[in-house]
Amino acid sequence: MATAVKARNLREPLDFANANFLGLIFAVVVLVTFIFMPWMWTEIKYNGARLMSDVLTGGSLKNFSTWQIVLIPLAALLTMGFSLWGLLTPHRGALASILTMGFGVLGLVYYADLYFVREGEVAEYIRANIGTGSQVVFVALVGLVAQVILLVPNLNIAAQRISRRLAALRPPVPQKLIPYLFLAVPLALYLVWIIAPTVYTFYLSLTNWDGVSTPEYVGLRNYEVLFKQSALAEALGNNLRWLVAFVTVPTTLGLGLALIFNTDMRGGRWYKVSFYSPLVLSWPVIALVWSWVYHPTKGLINSLLIQGGITENPPGWLADRDLAIYCIIAAATWRQVGYVMVLYLAGLKNVDPTLIDAGLVDGANRWQLFRHVILPLLAPVTTIVFIISVIDSLRSFDLVQVMTRGNQGTRVLANYMYIEAFNNYRMGYGAAIAVVLFTISIIFVGFYLWRTLRDELEY
Secondary structure, three states: OHHHHHHHHHOOOOOOHHHHHHHHHHHHHHHHHHHHOEOEOOOHHHEHHHHHHHHHHOOOOHHHOOHHHHHHHHHHHHHHHHHHHHHHOHHHHHHHHHHHHHHHHHHHHHHHHHHHHOOOHHHHHHHHOEOHHHHHHHHHHHHHHHHHHHHOHHHHHHHHHHHHHHHHHOOOOOHHHHHHHHHHHHHHHHHHHHHHHHHHHHHHOOEEOOOOOOOEEOOOHHHHHHOOOHHHHHHHHHHHHHHHHHHHHHHHHHHHHHHHHOOOOOOHHHHHHHHHHHHHOOHHHHHHHHHHHOOOOOOHHHHHHHHOOOOOOOOOHHHOOOOHHHHHHHHHHHHHHHHHHHHHHHHHHOOOHHHHHHHHHOOOOHHHHHHHHHHHHOHHHHHHHHHHHHHHHHOOOHHHHHHOOOOOOOOOHHHHHHHHHHHOOOHHHHHHHHHHHHHHHHHHHHHHHHHHHHHHHHO
């Protein structure tokens, strides 16, 4: 009888979800601990991420770590991927668990090097001052390796039974709360990374802080000084120019290009890729490219002007106080047009062609079709384009910082904030500028959303 029961138990289907779930949990623990817990000593600032950065860049703590520390976050990221792969494809769960074990061993190479290979005073000092984060990561890496034992049939079946018993003991979750449980993690991350720093910035704006000492509460003094500075008016004026240009030029050109490329024209895909390609470049790269274009002697524009016989004394584009800000805005617009074009192309794909056919039957010309049919149907996309344009124009920083560093009358609020906070070490004053920038963004976006929502409700 006992033999029959044992045979029946072994015939139960194996489920590797438990092993992959444990791998995912241990990988998350490794990554979070590596970033947010002290790797050496007791202060969080000496976390694993900082030591790895010092190893890669030759920073001040490079002598207190080994290059194998890079393997730890790499192993964590790879095991997270393989564990998710195993959970999403159950028939490959065993392979995912084995790969997870392998990368767990890869992460343990750091500890093998530290405790069995490294010698000398530095190594002894590291071993004597190892932090809590390093210890927790070691345990989690061992867990990544140990989860593979759940592939053994008897242990796998036992783990399934334990999971079922625990699930039976778990109190039932009301159906209406399930969506909130899924939202809990992203909302918590949003609270930690977005809301909390925003609130803290408001507090810092009321203090005098150099970034090192304890912040000193000064009330509204930073705002009083800020609103008396001519630099604020210059930055606001440049942001306003940027905003007007971003809301009008890329929107108009992007919509026009989308209408052209929405047809089956010859070479349309090549043209789409050509206009979209600037988006794959980062802002600093674009700034460098356009700095070369604007170079006063060897730049593309001035070379064409001189060789074409148009002028022998072309302007110094970024050195001219009257032209510099518009040159930077032109470079930003060059990148933004392709983005707006893609958004409108996606919107045009959702336009019901029967409505256009009905307009043609009623005798509408192309302008009337665009004005009374296509444009109203693109209103949701236009809303998105407007919001993105406002946000991008108000947080413009990279181009200004790389191309002119805020000189020649090109200062914007984000650049002004950076200079005051990180160059002049006036963190409280910089936070006050950030609050002003945040308030302006909220006003613009909130007003436009309110108008759009009101129009939709009236419709």
